[in-house]
Amino acid sequence: MDMENRKEQIIERALVHIKKRGYLSFSYDHLSKELGLTKASIHYHFEKKESLGLAVCDRLETGLDQMMIAIKQMDIDPKEKAIEFLRMRLSYIDLDEICPISAFQADFPYLPEILKQSVQHVTNKELGCVAELLKDIHNNEAKAILLLSALKGALQYRRAVGGEIMETISKQLKELLQ
């Protein structure tokens, strides 16, 4: 397979693993077996695990940029756009998964320095996105923190208490903005 396709394929699988297991707990061994390659082959494309982690963070940032473009073009009430952002973010996360940014945050103290910086960057970018979509609302930066904390906290709760929790949270977050 050609270089760019294979790299993309590896990043994609790594992202799934991170959403399911977190960054520290997924391994090149699991990844390689799923992709039908050897560990050494993944090391060929991403010399260190941290290089792959950085590539995943890059992909997350690109995803946020694309979502913001899509939402800004949408023909809906501007007051609904922040909620639409959360809805779209959720749509990328399966029932047994958590938000990949949360997963990186959970492992944060044990990440290599360069990856910490990348995680901080994408974290602040996401907070900035929501704050921007709330720009006409009072105290929009604090509200962005509340919305994202609650959403991601609830995703973690879902693992132990089941899926209904997401509807409960979504409903309350909508009410909060009215």
Place this chain on the structure above:
Amino acid sequence: MDMENRKEQIIERALVHIKKRGYLSFSYDHLSKELGLTKASIHYHFEKKESLGLAVCDRLETGLDQMMIAIKQMDIDPKEKAIEFLRMRLSYIDLDEICPISAFQADFPYLPEILKQSVQHVTNKELGCVAELLKDIHNNEAKAILLLSALKGALQYRRAVGGEIMETISKQLKELLQ
């Protein structure tokens, strides 16, 4: 050292590790070196890692019970009691730590079955505690979920964005109940 003291000491250190690293990523090796024992000695007190995990869950439940007794006896506005509960929960969590229940939830899919059950139990107990303290408030069970999700999501964010986030969240959660 006598049996009960040593057991307590091991549970205490394990709890700190879980708050810092999560359940899957802390090891008997780290734990034993900190306590000045061997790994085998910890296995003597807790045959398997999952036995130690269960003991930690038990301790968390006992802690919740004691907090509820303390809060019910406090001479404050009943409407402030849920916020006081959150404040007390936070006081047990250092700056570089997350909520231990969140830590177990993050590792949930990879926990042994018996430990999953224990984590579910303590999770539901905590939700029940907050709902009980909110009993005079409309939609108290949904509100309990919102309060705890936001608090714990924010603790995770704190690792990447710094400590100020907790004041922002606390302030908004207080406003939410007025």
Place this chain on the structure above:
DNA sequence: TGACACTTACTTAGTAGTAGGTTAGTGTAT
């Protein structure tokens, strides 16, 4: 009182399995 059986709380030295990472070499397309 003292010998004997037994327990507690540990240690040393290992097991098998998995982690991230490396090195040298192979097949293939241009």
Place this chain on the structure above:
DNA sequence: ATACACTAACCTACTACTAAGTAAGTGTCA
């Protein structure tokens, strides 16, 4: 001929867990 995409075979370090042994005590008999 050369660069690319890969594999086989390794290495060191760390994981949970175990086997075997030991020093210091405890309880119970004659």
